[in-house]
Amino acid sequence: MASDAQAPHGDDARQRRALGDFLRAHRERLTPAAAGLPPLGRRRTPGLRREEVAQLCGLSATWYTWIEQARDVSISAGALVAVAGALRLSRAERAYLFDLAGKRDPERGAVPLPHHASAQVQAAVAAVAAPAYALDRCWDVLAWNAAAADIFHGWLDAPGAKNLLRYIFLDAGAPTLIQDWERRARRVVAEFRAECSAYLDDTPVRALTDELQRDSRRFASLWSQQDVVEREGGRRGFHHPVRGDIDFAQVTFRLSGHDDVKLVMLLP
Known part of the structure; x- marks a missing residue:
């Protein structure tokens, strides 16, 4: 004082x-x-x-x-x-x-993770014609539509919990699907650090980053560099196994009443 x-x-x-x-x-x-x-x-x-x-x-x-x-x-x-x-x-x-x-x-990080998408979040994702999915603060995928499952074939359409960071760094199919994987991987680590700055002591966030540092040498290297950037849109390219090379413009919105949830859309 x-x-x-x-x-x-x-x-x-x-x-x-x-x-x-x-x-x-x-x-x-x-x-x-x-x-x-x-x-x-x-x-x-x-x-x-x-x-x-x-x-x-x-x-x-x-x-x-x-x-x-x-x-x-x-x-x-x-x-x-x-x-x-x-x-x-x-x-x-x-x-x-x-x-x-x-x-x-x-105490901001003490807010429990939603684990499941609310009816509003599910409705918002389903209403989007383009590929769309919702992420919580750990980047767990709470909801996605059929168009997104088609893009991320073998991940979103497979059983089990979904996490975008685990997919990018631990799934062997990610570097093949995602165009310019190295640049995107570097970017998402810096974006995640920026987004979770208020939650670095949050148990789920800490557990996720500890796991990824243990299981992915590339994530551990990028995380140690302490890069921080704002999440931004832009072109996102994929090497789709059926449709070939496809590009989208990524747009992200925060959902009113769901502070920790963001809606990600891939617009043609």
């Missing part, structure tokens, strides 16, 4: 004001009963007082007040976890809180 409070200035000041406004609005709309506090006589407003939020968080009332007032004080991720819990923030509200504070949520 900072020992003094400086006057706001610049972009940082606007961010602190946004954080203070957000906390104040949620404090004022949360009743003592909803927060698990006993009623203490008449109130000028129905919401919580600042000192009550601080009490619920186990934090200094002065320090919490400074945050709402957009003072330049240090805020730890642990303190934000406590504030999010005290204010009963939803998952989306909590993510917004951490974004405003410029901190990484230490």
Whole structure:
């Protein structure tokens, strides 16, 4: 915690004001009963007082007040976890809180993997005429359509769990099917590192990367290079065993309400 409070200035000041406004609005709309506090006589407003939020968080009332007032004080991720819990923030509200504070949520990776596609995800994939599939944060394939199974013949149409990284690095058929396999392999490792940056301590993510480093020397080499790139679209070529060389434009979308799931489409 900072020992003094400086006057706001610049972009940082606007961010602190946004954080203070957000906390104040949620404090004022949360009743003592909803927060698990006993009623203490008449109130000028129905919401919580600042000192009550601080009490619920186990934090200094002065320090919490400074945050709402957009003072330049240090805020730890642990303190934000406590504030999010005290204010009963939803998952989306909590993510917004951490974004405003410029901190990484230490519990973000604790969200369980879906393992199975929801009805909405299945419907979204099935509605796409082009090859399409849905991936979770470990790049497990949750759903795919018949057009995608035709492209990835011998993988998506085979029994068992599907994981894109395991396919690329552990399936002997991948280098034959995927055009320019070496370049694509290097790229997907860098993309995966970028996407899982918030989940590096997540048990399923760590187990996957440990497995791949053990079982694939090429993955281990690429992973050790620490390359990080954003996921991007572009042309994707395949040496299809029946259709010959085919090309697609890859497009990826995040699905609303499914933060850890992305829809990948291969458009003609």
